[in-house]
Amino acid sequence: MDYITAILQLLGGLGALLIAFKILSESIEKLANTGLKKLFNKTGKNRFVGVGIGCLVTMLIQSSSATTVMIVGFVNAGVMTLFQATALIMGANIGTTITAQIVALNSFNISIWFYLLAFIGVFGNMLAKKEKSKQTCLALAGLGLIFVSLDLMSGSMNQFKESAVFMNALTSITNPFLLLLIGLAVTAVLQSSSAVTTIIISMAAAGIMIGNGGNSVLYVILGTNIGTCVTALLSSIGANNNAKRASIIHLMFNVFGSIIFFILLLCIPNFNEYVFVRLFPQATTQIAMFHTFFNLTCTLLFLPIINLFVKLSTLIIPDKKEEKIVTYLDERFLHTPAIAIDQAYKETLKLGSVAMDKITDALVTFKNRDSDDTQNKRKSLEYIYRLNDEILNYLIKISSQDVSSTDEASVSKLHHILIDFTRIADIADNIYKYTDKEVNEDLTFSEKVYQSLDEFSDLLNKQFASYRTIYENRNPSLISEVDEREKFIDKFRRTLINDHIKRLEEGKCSPKSNSVFISLIANLERCGDHLNYAAHSLIDSGNY
Numbered sequence: 001m002d003y004i005t006a007i008l009q010l011l012g013g014l015g016a017l018l019i020a021f022k023i024l025s026e027s028i029e030k031l032a033n034t035g036l037k038k039l040f041n042k043t044g045k046n047r048f049v050g051v052g053i054g055c056l057v058t059m060l061i062q063s064s065s066a067t068t069v070m071i072v073g074f075v076n077a078g079v080m081t082l083f084q085a086t087a088l089i090m091g092a093n094i095g096t097t098i099t100a101q102i103v104a105l106n107s108f109n110i111s112i113w114f115y116l117l118a119f120i121g122v123f124g125n126m127l128a129k130k131e132k133s134k135q136t137c138l139a140l141a142g143l144g145l146i147f148v149s150l151d152l153m154s155g156s157m158n159q160f161k162e163s164a165v166f167m168n169a170l171t172s173i174t175n176p177f178l179l180l181l182i183g184l185a186v187t188a189v190l191q192s193s194s195a196v197t198t199i200i201i202s203m204a205a206a207g208i209m210i211g212n213g214g215n216s217v218l219y220v221i222l223g224t225n226i227g228t229c230v231t232a233l234l235s236s237i238g239a240n241n242n243a244k245r246a247s248i249i250h251l252m253f254n255v256f257g258s259i260i261f262f263i264l265l266l267c268i269p270n271f272n273e274y275v276f277v278r279l280f281p282q283a284t285t286q287i288a289m290f291h292t293f294f295n296l297t298c299t300l301l302f303l304p305i306i307n308l309f310v311k312l313s314t315l316i317i318p319d320k321k322e323e324k325i326v327t328y329l330d331e332r333f334l335h336t337p338a339i340a341i342d343q344a345y346k347e348t349l350k351l352g353s354v355a356m357d358k359i360t361d362a363l364v365t366f367k368n369r370d371s372d373d374t375q376n377k378r379k380s381l382e383y384i385y386r387l388n389d390e391i392l393n394y395l396i397k398i399s400s401q402d403v404s405s406t407d408e409a410s411v412s413k414l415h416h417i418l419i420d421f422t423r424i425a426d427i428a429d430n431i432y433k434y435t436d437k438e439v440n441e442d443l444t445f446s447e448k449v450y451q452s453l454d455e456f457s458d459l460l461n462k463q464f465a466s467y468r469t470i471y472e473n474r475n476p477s478l479i480s481e482v483d484e485r486e487k488f489i490d491k492f493r494r495t496l497i498n499d500h501i502k503r504l505e506e507g508k509c510s511p512k513s514n515s516v517f518i519s520l521i522a523n524l525e526r527c528g529d530h531l532n533y534a535a536h537s538l539i540d541s542g543n544y
Helices: 003-031 033-041 047-061 064-076 082-095 097-108 111-127 131-161 164-171 176-190 193-205 216-227 229-235 241-267 271-279 283-316 337-367 374-380 382-399 405-440 447-472 476-505 511-541
Strands: none
Touching: 003 131, 003 193, 047 064, 047 082, 047 283, 064 082, 064 229, 064 241, 082 097, 082 241, 082 283, 097 193, 097 283, 111 131, 131 193, 176 193, 176 216, 176 241, 193 216, 193 283, 216 229, 216 241, 216 271, 216 283, 229 241, 241 283, 271 283, 337 374, 337 382, 337 405, 337 447, 337 511, 374 382, 374 405, 382 405, 405 511, 447 476, 447 511, 476 511
């Protein structure tokens, strides 16, 4: 084998490795779709729970970068505090070390069994009919392909090992700062510390030494831990201040930890021999164990001072006023549809809440005969329509992903709920118009009419409160209460119209106010219909 062939084999192995990581990560992420949502929903104020969840999620999806990007997304959406995010990030750094441990198994001559996994996974995916079975097979194929790529790279490494020029070039790099910079730069380019660590382990398996032995390879590992922060930093571009702070915290965690260990390794030149060589005979296992030891130690050191990290990030990224339409939506969630859909439900609930506030305000404006500011109030409804467009675009992006039939059904129901809530905004717009007509044409209504409008407003707000409770408490049994209130709203509308007709006959109401009153009551009754439809869509979607 000549050197050109060896280089091509190395590049092919590296490409196969990156694809294998991608297949494994995405397949497990889809398999754990709903589970990941439940895990992230359990993040509380307990820092140990946060570390555990961050570690578990990263072990599942085999990518600390993917976990950190999701965390940045949650912070950007305002559903996770910086304190919670910091604990999760620390856990993610521990969880990512499992990849190196898996790769280190290659040195124990068990890779042939993982080849079999690649075969079973690929053909299983072709033959399986159920989506879950297909994803499980793809995950197995991804795991098997990791070891196929390792053997490809190991084969090329053996060729390089025979080159005195190559070996001398590697061993001549002894400057700790340069070794750290190499690890940082290569990881920043590949955007995967797992991939770079895997390459280093493959080199160790082939007997290729970086630097002059001792702690040299450990300096490169420290560099990979800093380089992996590039992905999170890039994902925070265009995000809000807190999301940027989360990515800065990720960077600080790895930089501060690397500085501490860098000084330690400089002070104890034989640290690797004293600790890891003595305990683990295989060079590959030594590297994997140091990677785990580094992240575990840094977490234990920094966990008690999470608040300090939060304060430092706030100093680096100071507060500033931000105009933002959406609160919960973030494109980082799109690769995990269950989380993305849940965020869309939260955003839709917010839209509905704003629309109901506009209904209440419009009725107060009508009752007070205040037409001075109705034009501005009608313009303020544009926020709802803009928010509706943002949610719709987000739902389209979710549907463009490889989503399950259950997730697609939830997206479809969300479209219906959005239609109902935007219709409520339209009704608020109509009421503002009725206020203008009431004032401009000097229409008069009895005090009893205004009292009835207050009662109608109360009924509608209770109906929306039931919708909110069904969603937030995951309580579908309240749908019967919604239906009963809907029947009462229909009956209340008929009662108000009959009373109005009676007042007209008795000469207590002006005929010219008739059209406005009838239209107003009809609009409010339609508002009740839309709230009822939205509640049923929520129940039918199963996302409660």
